[in-house]
Amino acid sequence: MPPRLWARGGHYPGPVTSPHGILLLDKPQGLTSHDVVARVRRAANTRKVGHAGTLDPMATGLLIVGLGMATRLLTHVVGADKVYEATIRLGEATNTDDAEGEQTGKADASAVAALADAELARAVAALTGDLLQVPSSVSAIKVDGERAYARVRAGEQVELAARPVTVSAFEVRSIRRLPEQGVIDLDVRVACSSGTYIRALARDLGAALGVGGHLTALRRTAVGPFDVASATPLAALTDGAVAPADVLLAPADAATRLVPRLDLDEQQAVDLGHGKKLALAQAGGPGIRAAIAPDGRLVALVSVSKTGVVRVETGFPQPEAQP
Structure with a gap:
């Protein structure tokens, strides 16, 4: 057994x-x-x-x-790109851009109620595509060797530089108007590049609409x-x-979901396992491949040059039994 x-x-x-x-x-x-x-x-x-x-x-x-x-x-x-489902609350801002922070601003209920669905859609569309996004100050980005969130918790003012991100989809699934609370909750789906902060999207959407915003729920549904x-x-x-x-x-299964597969014969598997460069006709065009041995084991992630030369990027030595 x-x-x-x-x-x-x-x-x-x-x-x-x-x-x-x-x-x-x-x-x-x-x-x-x-x-x-x-x-x-x-x-x-x-x-x-x-x-x-x-x-x-x-x-x-x-x-x-x-x-x-x-x-x-x-x-x-x-x-890898990510996909999220989230809820954005419009009408309230917090110091962390999410529900775990302290409220730093609340819009007049009449201003929130006046936001038409079409206006919400235009603001969401403006935050779709290639953007320069300023990460939340309580992110894990390091500032002079220390996480930004740690500096904020210590009472420091942290300003992070904008960075390019891509939001390939920003879809509003439902709009829930809560007049008794003076807020609007948007249930959204976001597909984006790595490094995109959904909290920052909530913050920027609220700022663009002039009422403030923050994230109240977040669920990651896909990674690559x-x-x-x-x-x-x-x-x-x-x-x-x-x-x-x-x-x-298995490592081979995961790797071949990430990048194309390159099948090896036994000698090629041995040579790549030793870190040798190989010229393989079956390697295809330039890019990263998962090099798989005849027994189905992942030998390495390799890069293929324009001339078909295969070089190990990340090796995966065969595991040994442990006592």
Whole structure:
């Protein structure tokens, strides 16, 4: 019987292979991404765990976690496009641009009520496409070696530089007018490039409409080719009841979802595994490929030059059994 990855108590009956793979998790609200990684470390009985793309404690949804050798894939996941579902409240601004901060401004209820649906649509359209976005001051961006949010919490005024982002879709799914509270809630879907802050979109939308705005809910539904519909709830892992085949994507499977596949013969797999450059006719045009051995193992992520020369970018040595 194969060993279970999520062993109760972290004890194994004998030699096992350390877990290697990509885990798609549905993060619950109230936990940091670091909290989730710590739980996975305990559940999987391994220290080599990392994640791609931080989610704030308020946010839920898809968190991609790498275990063992598959942590090397995470740098290729971080830059993937993202999709979110969110709720933006118009009429109130906060110092964190989300519901966890303190209110810094509230618009007159009559000004909020006067916003027509067409005006909302125009403001949303203006925040779609290629933008220069100023990240929220409580982001994880480092300023002189320290996270911006830490400086803000220490009482500092932090101003971050605008950076280019792409919002490929900003769709309003529903408009909920709440006159008793003097606000409008917009349920939206956003597809965007890596590095886009949905809190900043909420802030900028409210500012453009002259009433202020902040984020009240956020859920990440996709990262590149990975979807939250295929994710495992965190609670299903921490109770020790899930077997590896049920939850882990093999490194080769995950890699070939990210980039095109390059099949190798046995000698080519050995040579690339040793870091050699190869000229392969089957490599296709320039770009990144997932080089796969005949046994289905991921050998490396490789770059292919215009002349067909294949060079290792990230190697994946074959895992060894652990006592």
